[in-house]
Amino acid sequence: MPPAAPAKAPRKTAGRPVNSTITHERIVSVALEQIDRVGIHAFSLRDVARSLDVYPSTIYWHAASKDALLADVSSLVMAGVVPPRGEGDWRDWMRKLFNRYRKSIRKHPNVAQLIGAQLASNASLSIALIEGVIDALLEAGATETNLREAYNCVISAMMGFMTMELAPLPTDDPEGWAAALEARVRSVDPLAHPTLVRHLPLLANKAFILRWQNGSEVPLNSSFDAHVEIFLAGLEAFLQRPVGSGA
Amino acid sequence: MPPAAPAKAPRKTAGRPVNSTITHERIVSVALEQIDRVGIHAFSLRDVARSLDVYPSTIYWHAASKDALLADVSSLVMAGVVPPRGEGDWRDWMRKLFNRYRKSIRKHPNVAQLIGAQLASNASLSIALIEGVIDALLEAGATETNLREAYNCVISAMMGFMTMELAPLPTDDPEGWAAALEARVRSVDPLAHPTLVRHLPLLANKAFILRWQNGSEVPLNSSFDAHVEIFLAGLEAFLQRPVGSGA
DNA sequence: ACCTGAACACCGTTCAAGT
DNA sequence: ACCTGAACACCGTTCAAGT
Numbered sequence: 364m365p366p367a368a369p370a371k372a373p374r375k376t377a378g379r380p381v382n383s384t385i386t387h388e389r390i391v392s393v394a395l396e397q398i399d400r401v402g403i404h405a406f407s408l409r410d411v412a413r414s415l416d417v418y419p420s421t422i423y424w425h426a427a428s429k430d431a432l433l434a435d436v437s438s439l440v441m442a443g444v445v446p447p448r449g450e451g452d453w454r455d456w457m458r459k460l461f462n463r464y465r466k467s468i469r470k471h472p473n474v475a476q477l478i479g480a481q482l483a484s485n486a487s488l489s490i491a492l493i494e495g496v497i498d499a500l501l502e503a504g505a506t507e508t509n510l511r512e513a514y515n516c517v518i519s520a521m522m523g524f525m526t527m528e529l530a531p532l533p534t535d536d537p538e539g540w541a542a543a544l545e546a547r548v549r550s551v552d553p554l555a556h557p558t559l560v561r562h563l564p565l566l567a568n569k570a571f572i573l574r575w576q577n578g579s580e581v582p583l584n585s586s587f588d589a590h591v592e593i594f595l596a597g598l599e600a601f602l603q604r605p606v607g608s609g610a
Numbered sequence: 611m612p613p614a615a616p617a618k619a620p621r622k623t624a625g626r627p628v629n630s631t632i633t634h635e636r637i638v639s640v641a642l643e644q645i646d647r648v649g650i651h652a653f654s655l656r657d658v659a660r661s662l663d664v665y666p667s668t669i670y671w672h673a674a675s676k677d678a679l680l681a682d683v684s685s686l687v688m689a690g691v692v693p694p695r696g697e698g699d700w701r702d703w704m705r706k707l708f709n710r711y712r713k714s715i716r717k718h719p720n721v722a723q724l725i726g727a728q729l730a731s732n733a734s735l736s737i738a739l740i741e742g743v744i745d746a747l748l749e750a751g752a753t754e755t756n757l758r759e760a761y762n763c764v765i766s767a768m769m770g771f772m773t774m775e776l777a778p779l780p781t782d783d784p785e786g787w788a789a790a791l792e793a794r795v796r797s798v799d800p801l802a803h804p805t806l807v808r809h810l811p812l813l814a815n816k817a818f819i820l821r822w823q824n825g826s827e828v829p830l831n832s833s834f835d836a837h838v839e840i841f842l843a844g845l846e847a848f849l850q851r852p853v854g855s856g857a
Numbered sequence: 858a859c860c861t862g863a864a865c866a867c868c869g870t871t872c873a874a875g876t
Numbered sequence: 877a878c879c880t881g882a883a884c885a886c887c888g889t890t891c892a893a894g895t
Contacts, residue, residue, distance in 0.1 A: 377875040377880040385878085407868065418880055420871080425878095429869065430780055476727060480777045489819055490798065494806045501805065511812050512836035516771075518818040519837065523770020524763075530727045533677055551737065558748065559741045565758050571765040572736055589759035589848060590766065597844025601836060624861040624894040632859085654887065665861055667890080672859095676888065 385415060387425045391435045395471065398436065402473045402531060408432070437477045440467060445491045453499040454595055457517070460495070461591050464521050472529045472579035479526035504602045513602060520594045524587060527571060528578035541575035548573060632662060634672045638682045642718065645683065649720045649778060655679070684724045687714060692738045700746040701842055704764070707742070708838050711768050719776045719826035726773035751849045760849060767841045771834060774818060775825035788822035795820060 393414050398406050408429055412419040426432040444467050446459040468475050500513050533540045548567060553560040568574045568581060640661050645653050655676055659666040673679040691714050693706040715722050747760050780787045795814060800807040815821045815828060 377878080408870090409868070418882095419869080420881080421879055423870070428782060430782065476723070479726070479773060480723060490803060490806065493819060494803050497805050497809055507812065509836070510809060511817055512833045514813065514817050515830055515833035516837045516840055519771045519774045523774060524766045526726060526773060527766045527770060535675060535677065556737060556741050558744050559737065562744055562757060565754065566761065570758055570761050572740055583762055586759045586762035589756070590763045593763055593841065593844035593848045595844070596847040597840035597842070600843040600847075601840045624859080655889090656887070665863095666888080667862080668860055670889070 385417060385421065385425065387435075390415070390422060390425050391432065391439055394432055395436050395439060395474070398473050398477075399471055402534065403476060404531065404534060433477055434481055437474055437481050440471050440474045441478065441489065441492075443467070445489075445495050448495070448498070453502040456495070456499050457595065458591060461521055465525060465587060468525055468529070469579070469582070472577075473531070475526050475529035476531070479522050500602075503599065509602060513598065516594075516598065516601075520590070524590045525578070528583050528587070530577060532575070532577050544575045632664060632668065632672065634682075637662070637669060637672050638679065638686055641679055642683050642686060642721070645720050645724075646718055649781065650724060651778065651781060680724055681728055684721060684728050687718050687721045688725065688736065688739075690714070692736075692742050695742070695745070700749040703742070703746050704842065705838060707739075708768055712772060712834060715772055715776070716826070716829070719824075720778070722773050722776035723778070726769050747849075750846065756849060760845060763841075763845065763848075767837070771837045772825070775830050775834070777824060779822070779824050791822045 409419045444463045566573045656666045691710045
């Protein structure tokens with residue numbers, strides 16, 4: 364039987380539910396809570412079942428598989444990120460899109476890799492996103508010869524940075540690993556790598572590969588802002604460029 | 611006992627190895643082969659042990675944990691991606707870096723997410739990468755007020771796109787899922803989403819969210835090239851921009 | 858030093874059986 | 877229709893014991 368069930372146990376025999384609300388939405392919601400707490404790696408269906416005080420097999424009545432459930436979790440987190448067409452030009456709309464994506468994902472940092480791995484392959488509710496990006500790109504002057512490339516770059520720019528910013532650190536022995544990396548970083552030979560050592564104070568724990576805390580503890584706000592501006596400036600140059608290579 | 615062991619079984623009693631070559635490197639190499647075949651999701655230490663015809667616990671003499679082993683696998687794949695300082699300006703060096711990273715990772719597509727999730731937090735052999743990027747940025751005119759931001763953008767641009775391009779599709783029922791997505795994509799209402807439908811032929815199976823095969827089957831070459839050019843143009847604009855916001 | 862062999866505490870998923 | 881209860885085929889990791 365499912366362990367724990369500390370006090371209340373309203374019903375423990377098979378049959379249709381009396382007043383239980385084991386809906387699909389509740390399962391997704393509990394799954395998201397678990398992921399927020401323990402991360403994607405340690406997340407398990409059996410924990411979800413325990414939280415709901417049901418058997419693991421119950422989950423399978425409401426969800427097809429673990430992967431399907433995770434897809435629904437990422438859809439839930441993505442809900443509402445796509446800005447309305449509203450006023451403002453395509454630059455404003457894209458800036459808004461990027462910032463809203465960041466805000467949504469920062470509420471559930473552990474879902475970042477899920478989205479990177481699943482939105483890339485899952486259409487769920489994101490038709491609004493696709494159409495919004497296409498419209499913005501057409502407004503920016505995209506043509507048949509560069510629309511696909513520009514579209515792919517927008518999607519990857521939106522998600523790529525944050526996937527990395529929120530990439531999980533080694534879970535086993537967290538502060539031991541942090542101390543080891545910090546020591547190793549601080550003991551780099553100044554003669555062999557002078558520029559690295561000189562700029563270490565600027566980068567330590569605030570730059571990829573050189574950090575021992577991830578983006579949910581040490582956000583990379585200014586870098587994300589730079590990322591957005593770099594992308595928008597580069598995109599405009601790309602779309603205004605003379606014809607030539609397109610395939 | 612470990613199953614299979616079809617024909618040869620040179621030694622099956624405990625003790626020091628007679629002539630076995632169960633080195634750390636061989637374990638990492640076999641692990642990479644497994645990942646290439648079955649993907650990160652289905653990869654297991656026990657399979658590696660089976661391939662080497664040893665008990666799972668043997669792995670733990672040569673590696674600290676599964677995560678540590680995976681870190682070594684990604685280091686192996688990353689070996690040799692950092693270009694030498696050589697001739698050419700910082701733009702050439704960075705273009706080379708991006709393209710060599712792409713070439714290396716395309717040989718082992720399933721490792722892409724590993725790198726995205728681990729290089730972001732693991733220093734392994736990548737001091738050459740860090741120093742190379744810093745040097746290139748200084749040559750490009752980066753200063754104390756924007757070096758960190760530019761550095762983070764370079765690293766995320768290098769890995770972000772390919773992490774998405776090679777993101778795994780649902781593994782269970784692959785062609786069933788592909789058919790379902792394709793059908794759903796082709797049945798979008800033209801009245802509700804006119805621009806999407808109009809540009810569908812251009813995007814179908816060649817654009818994020820709208821594809822049913824991932825980057826190892828349908829590469830996004832021209833989009834990656836666009837991504838690199840967009841980033842380089844945007845980066846130059848960012849570095850040449852007047853002082854102002856930097857924190 | 859390096860491996861066997863067994864055990865521990867988990868997984869996702871399936872399926873008959875209940876009500 | 878919706879859940880129990882048990883089972884199947886796995887995992888990563890630990891640890892005593894062998895040589």
